[in-house]
Amino acid sequence: MTLPPFLNHEILGNSIGQYLLAGFILLVGAALRRLMSRLLSAILFRLTKRYTAGVTERELHDLLIQPLSVLLLLATLYLAFGVLRYPLPPDAVPGVEPWPKVAMLRVFLLGIILTVTWVVLRLVDFALLVVQRRNELRQTATATRLDSQFLPFAKDLLKVLVIIIGVLVVLGEVFNVNVTALIGGLGIGGLAVAFAAKESLENLIASFTIFLDQPFGVGDLVTAGDVSGTVEKIGFRSTRLRTAEKSYVTVPNKSMIDKPLDNLSLRTSRRVGFTLVFDQKTTSAQLHAIIAGSIAAMQAHPLVTQDVQMKFNALTPAGREVTVQYFVDTTSYDEYLDVKEDLNYRLVEMVEQHGGVFAGAPVVAPPTKP
Numbered sequence: 171m172t173l174p175p176f177l178n179h180e181i182l183g184n185s186i187g188q189y190l191l192a193g194f195i196l197l198v199g200a201a202l203r204r205l206m207s208r209l210l211s212a213i214l215f216r217l218t219k220r221y222t223a224g225v226t227e228r229e230l231h232d233l234l235i236q237p238l239s240v241l242l243l244l245a246t247l248y249l250a251f252g253v254l255r256y257p258l259p260p261d262a263v264p265g266v267e268p269w270p271k272v273a274m275l276r277v278f279l280l281g282i283i284l285t286v287t288w289v290v291l292r293l294v295d296f297a298l299l300v301v302q303r304r305n306e307l308r309q310t311a312t313a314t315r316l317d318s319q320f321l322p323f324a325k326d327l328l329k330v331l332v333i334i335i336g337v338l339v340v341l342g343e344v345f346n347v348n349v350t351a352l353i354g355g356l357g358i359g360g361l362a363v364a365f366a367a368k369e370s371l372e373n374l375i376a377s378f379t380i381f382l383d384q385p386f387g388v389g390d391l392v393t394a395g396d397v398s399g400t401v402e403k404i405g406f407r408s409t410r411l412r413t414a415e416k417s418y419v420t421v422p423n424k425s426m427i428d429k430p431l432d433n434l435s436l437r438t439s440r441r442v443g444f445t446l447v448f449d450q451k452t453t454s455a456q457l458h459a460i461i462a463g464s465i466a467a468m469q470a471h472p473l474v475t476q477d478v479q480m481k482f483n484a485l486t487p488a489g490r491e492v493t494v495q496y497f498v499d500t501t502s503y504d505e506y507l508d509v510k511e512d513l514n515y516r517l518v519e520m521v522e523q524h525g526g527v528f529a530g531a532p533v534v535a536p537p538t539k540p
Contacts, residue, residue: 183256184255188253188254191253192254193250195249195253196246196247198246199246199247199250203239203242203243204235206242211227212231214230214234221300222300222303223304224300229296230296234292237289241282241286244278244282247278248278279344286336287332287333287335287336290332290336294325295325298324322404323377323381323404326405338352370407373406373407373408373423373424374406374423376427377405377407377423379427385427388402388403389401390434391435392411393431394421394425395425397411397413398414399412399413406423407423408422409423409426435501439475439497441497442496442510443493444494446492446493446494447486447490447491447529448490448526448527449489449526449528450489450490452490452526452527456525457482457490457492457526459524460520460524461482463520463524464520465480467520468496473499473509474496474498474509477496478495479493488530489528489529494517496513
């Protein structure tokens with residue numbers, strides 16, 4: 171089969187036929203890259219299906235479809251421009267590639283390395299998702315607590331390692347840097363780097379301390395210094411807390427371990443303590459009856475521990491002070507408030523039942539008979 175003569179006509183060192191072939195490769199690659207990306211991710215899922223319990227094929231597609239599409243697009247560009255010859259300028263030196271061609275090849279290589287790094291990062295996300303789902307299937311509280319703390323940390327650690335390797339490959343392959351000598355030179359400048367990154371290194375070491383010692387975990391309510399909140403994430407450098415005001419506070423890991431830390435979630439019970447001040451007209455008999463009845467009411471509550479204290483503590487010009495203290499057997503703040511409210515009502519009812527009057531309360535005279 172003979173080609174039409176016009177296809178052999180050359181423009182900038184390439185025939186029209188070569189340009190048409192390159193354009194055809196680009197069109198086919200652009201049209202099929204989405205389909206090929208799905209095919210590649212489907213093949214990967216089939217190969218790893220026995221190890222990916224709890225993870226769907228759709229989730230793998232969502233993670234890989236975009237980076238694989240970019241990688242296939244770059245491969246298509248390489249094939250398309252591979253059929254073309256780069257036009258040499260008149261002053262070109264034989265055997266030496268012109269600098270525009272070298273620059274284009276290095277930009278292309280940079281894109282390939284960055285895209286491959288992107289794919290590997292998504293594979294790290296997929297691997298950690300598989301581990302998380304497998305542990306959720308075990309449904310053990312200890313595993314869930316450990317995983318919620320360790321998995322995000324391991325994910326960040328692996329991603330940092332992948333990015334470092336990617337940067338070293340870029341330096342070596344794209345910029346022709348002697349990576350071995352660079353790593354060796356880091357030993358000389360390591361002291362200076364350590365001083366410059368002192369805070370970051372301290373926080374990194376603190377993150378390992380938090381993981382190994384486990385003074386708190388994700389989901390715990392903690393107080394560190396002046397900050398209180400629920401732990402939502404433990405990262406490389408910092409711990410994220412959700413405060414009672416629903417604000418999102420980032421605390422350096424070093425601050426979480428070098429200050430007294432109160433893990434409120436590990437309390438066995440919550441303390442309630444306050445003082446009641448009665449009017450001077452409240453008699454001792456009324457006080458005895460109010461205290462005895464209130465203690466019985468508090469001890470009868472199913473969520474109140476038996477170490478209930480209610481004492482006639484002091485006589486002051488303001489009135490007769492009675493201190494109240496008890497512990498609610500719960501770690502839930504909402505349940506703690508419910509118990510506290512219920513017992514406050516009972517204490518008020520007991521005072522009203524025995525005719526006691528709080529200091530400062532207006533005295534209502536009984537209605538007179540007409």
